Amino acid sequence: MNNPTAQKPPKxxxxxxxxIGQINYAWTNTESTLIHLMAGLIPTDTSTATVIHLTLNTTRARLDLVERLAKRQDCPVSKEAVSRIIAICKQMKKLSGLRxxxxxxxxxxxxxxxPVRSIQMRxxxxxxxxxxxxxxxxxxxxLAEIDRALGAIQTLxxxxxxxVFDYAMPQ
Incomplete structure (x- = not known):
């Protein structure tokens, strides 16, 4: 007979x-802020930008859209804003690997x-x-890497x- 307490996970x-739950919460919250960048770069209202954001079903697609909008010739924001947006997208892509x-x-x-371990399903x-x-x-x-990433996501x-505030993008 199996010991039912033997299957209890360690602390x-x-x-x-x-x-991991904190990373998911922070990531989802941060990824949703792309809506405001989209609204400022298109330009449009946040309701329309939300529809676009939700229609794109991957983080990569959303980041690619924001970057491409920022890089276009007729981008409605300053070069300084474009540089900051591209840096944000680059950092988000980097952090998306861990997530x-x-x-x-x-x-x-x-x-x-x-030991506790993860098993990749790829x-x-x-x-x-x-x-x-x-x-x-x-x-x-x-665990330290996860904590570092969590801090980086919060900074993002x-x-x-x-x-959004510095360049008066829709909130």
């Missing part, structure tokens, strides 16, 4: 799940006290084979709002 597992890695995996723990096509199920140990270094949120 470290709960800490990682909490951080995607954390969201597109399974999480596992060893009931015998082994197929990598190789020349003559497939690779999948890459594991990452979720240790203190990984502030940066977007700064651009």
């Amino acid at each position: 470290a597992f709960d800490a990682f799940l909490m951080r 995607n890695r954390l969201n597109h995996c399974l999480y596992a723990f060893d009931s015998d006290g082994g 197929i990598a096509d190789r020349k003559n084979s497939l690779a999948f199920g890459a594991e990452t140990i979720l240790d203190k270094a990984e 949120n502030e940066d977007v709002w700064s651009v």
Whole structure:
């Protein structure tokens, strides 16, 4: 007979799940601020920009749109604003890698006290084979990386709002 308490996740597992939830909340909140950049760059109202934002179903598509709007010849904002917007998009793309890695995996723990780990749910096509199920140990270094990313996402949120306010984009 199995011991029902043997399947209880370790406290470290709960800490990682909490951080991943915080990353998701911060990311979704920050990604939604792209609506205001879209509204200022098109230019349009936030209701129309929201429809555009929701119609684009990936972060990458939304970031590509914002960057392309900023780079066009007849962009309605200053060169300084364009530089700041492109820097924001570049940083968001960089951080999206960690967020995607954390969201597109399974999480596992060893009931015998082994390390908490993530298992990637992505197929990598190789020349003559497939690779999948890459594991990452979720240790203190990984937790520190998640905390660093969380701080960077929060800073990005502030940066977007700064651009929106500094250049009087629709709120």
